[in-house]
Amino acid sequence: MVKMIAVDMDGTFLSSAKDYNRARFQRLYQKMQEQDVKFVVASGNQYYQLTSFFADIAADISFVAENGALVISEGDELLCGKLKPALITEVLAFLDSQQEVRVILCGRHSAYVRVSEPASFITQASQYYHRLATVADFKTLPADVLFKFALHVPIAETEQRMAAINERFSGRIKAVTSGHGDIDLIIPGLHKANGLRVLQEKWQIRAEDIAAFGDGGNDLEMLSHVGQSYAMENGSAIVRATAKYIAPRNDAEGVLTVMEELLEK
Numbered sequence: 001m002v003k004m005i006a007v008d009m010d011g012t013f014l015s016s017a018k019d020y021n022r023a024r025f026q027r028l029y030q031k032m033q034e035q036d037v038k039f040v041v042a043s044g045n046q047y048y049q050l051t052s053f054f055a056d057i058a059a060d061i062s063f064v065a066e067n068g069a070l071v072i073s074e075g076d077e078l079l080c081g082k083l084k085p086a087l088i089t090e091v092l093a094f095l096d097s098q099q100e101v102r103v104i105l106c107g108r109h110s111a112y113v114r115v116s117e118p119a120s121f122i123t124q125a126s127q128y129y130h131r132l133a134t135v136a137d138f139k140t141l142p143a144d145v146l147f148k149f150a151l152h153v154p155i156a157e158t159e160q161r162m163a164a165i166n167e168r169f170s171g172r173i174k175a176v177t178s179g180h181g182d183i184d185l186i187i188p189g190l191h192k193a194n195g196l197r198v199l200q201e202k203w204q205i206r207a208e209d210i211a212a213f214g215d216g217g218n219d220l221e222m223l224s225h226v227g228q229s230y231a232m233e234n235g236s237a238i239v240r241a242t243a244k245y246i247a248p249r250n251d252a253e254g255v256l257t258v259m260e261e262l263l264e265k
Contacts, residue, residue, distance in 0.1 A: 002262045003209040005032070006040040006064070006196055006222065009050065010178065011215040012232050013041075013255050018127075020053070024256050029057065031263045038203060040064060042192045044150075044176075044184050044218050046111060047072060048130040064195030066106055067176060067184050067218050069147035071195045078198050080108055081147035081190045087172060088146060091185065092138055094168060095151070101161075102152040104129065107144035114138065121152065149173075149185035158183065178216035179236060193221035211262055213247060213255050215239055230258055 007013040014020055032039055040062045041050050047065035051058040062073035071079040088105070095101050102121050105112045111129040113122055115136060126132050129150075135141060153161045162175040162183055174188045196210065208227030212219075215235035223229035223243045231243035232250055240246060248254030 001209065001265065002037060002211045002228065003205045004038040004040060004196070004199070004203070004211070005259060005262070006042045006192075006210060006212040006226070007255055008192075008214040008216070008219050008222075009041065009043040009045060009053070011234060011250055012213050012219075013250070014053075015251050015253075021253055021256060024253065028256060028259050028263060035263065037263070038062065038199070038205070040196065040199060042195060042212070042214075042219075042222060043067075044178050044182075046106065046129045046131065049128055052130060062199055064192050064199075066148050067186050068191040068193070068195040069106070069186060070108065071198050073199060073202060078202065079190075079195065080145055081187045083146050083148075083173075083187060087169075088138075091149060091169065091173060094165075095149070098161075100154055100157075104132075104150040105138055105141070105146055106148040106150055107141075107146045109144050110142070111150070112138065112141055125150075147187060147190075151183040151185065153181050153183060155181040157181075176218040178218045184218060191221040192219065193225035196222060196225060211258075213258070214243075215250070228262075230255075 042064040044067040047063055047070055050063050059075045064071050069081040095103055110131040110133050112133050112135050115134040158177055158181055165175040173185050175183050175185055177183050207225055210226040211228040212222050212226040213230045214223055215232040220242055229243040230245045230247040231240040232247050234249045247258045
């Protein structure tokens, strides 16, 4: 019997219109409460953006945000990663030496983007980072705990750029992608699967009793970890090869359809 359901958001739980069938989900969420099944949002996005999708129940569910750097459950912070200042400086120097790399530095209280970035990039970033501060540079930031870099590169160069970063910073930082030219640089080991482990410990839930849904490269560890893994039909080839099952497309409410089946068992 499933005791936890973890969902990625973009390309998975959300439709292409960046929304979901709220009435259908509410009916399912009520069933989850009746069956004591935990609902977890596991995304590369910012915690403050993720809570906006679940305003009525945000204090009652759990979030593995920023690709695992931040875990908040029922309003309580259970994990918050921290990058070492020297590593941040080294990574920024490397990124600034590269062409066509847009950079966001992500922290517990806010994300930060340089005012010199194109206005179109900042506007798009604000859709995913509801707390986004523009700064002159990254050398003088407000007091914050920094735990992730979010990059945008030319889509065709995503894999090449990731490989270069992973070779350069092997063991110290890891590049993962959700597709579309977006790359997150995360603290090794602080991925979505680790976030689920933190929640498993809290609730004493086994990995085999978890169902998880994803569509991108940043979901691989999570899908490999759980007992019932679902790749979206619209997911990348490697995700579909990793997961045990295929769920219908995100635009066909695939996650909700499978959730209905799981909760009827």
